[in-house]
Amino acid sequence: MTCVSCRTDAALATAPPREHIASDTHWRAAHAFGTDLLGWLVLVPRRHVTAVAALTDAEAATLGAWQVRLSRALHAVTGCEKTYIAQFAEAEGFAHVHFHIVARMPDQAPELKGPRVFALLGAEPGVSAGRRDEFALELRRRLV
Template sequence: MASCFICDKQSDPGFDPVGGDELAVVSHVLPGAPGRGPGPVYLGHLVIEPRRHAPGLADITDAEGAAIGTWAARVSRALRAAGAEHVYSMVAGHQVDHLHQHLIPRYPGTPREYWWPPRMDEWSGAKLGGVDEITQVVRGLRAHLQADGR
């Protein structure tokens, strides 16, 4: 198999996910990821990926699908607890040949014309940040997940 960005990311000793289990992992989108520039990213933009390399939805097992769905629900609750009024979910698969489900929060005050990704980060008031801000968001999400304990 050719190199896979997601498989490589998950096997990096410095990889620090928001959460996960033996089947799926949740992480925050970082500056410089495929399809992204080096600048700030939309805070709270998470991806859920199977740990095993699987190109698309049809390639995951039922157990992996259940794990991805469970993590989507759990981190969506954590995003809402952190201030999101809505969480969008989508699987596009255009940039990387490894299934990854995007979870993108919409924060209060976001004008309606920016409600649907990928336009949310185009609004001048969008919550954007770099590594330091992402670290703070991830800490808050982890704390909620730990308190949730499901």
């Protein structure tokens, strides 16, 4: 299976907290990997879909609520001023629709604001797996 999102969803029962912050029938929230920013989440449909227009009505009906819930939890845990939400699904292995929900911190450097925040993605090693797991558990407690 070449789709990273589908491969992760297939093993959800044993996934670490960073890969399964929360989920329902249609969506799964995870912390992004390969980023230097603690609080970079991805919201992923539970079924394989490669375009927003292909979401079912049921998936679409809960998308906004998930984005708001995750944004509120990020604000509570990180103190971020706002969240950025973006969707591209173009990278190799990541054509599965996913929404980036990114904490924009009060002290974030001007050169990393707006779409330039993507300069923080693709970092190696990025935030450690252990720290992302701790963060994911704290977010779970804050989801409303």
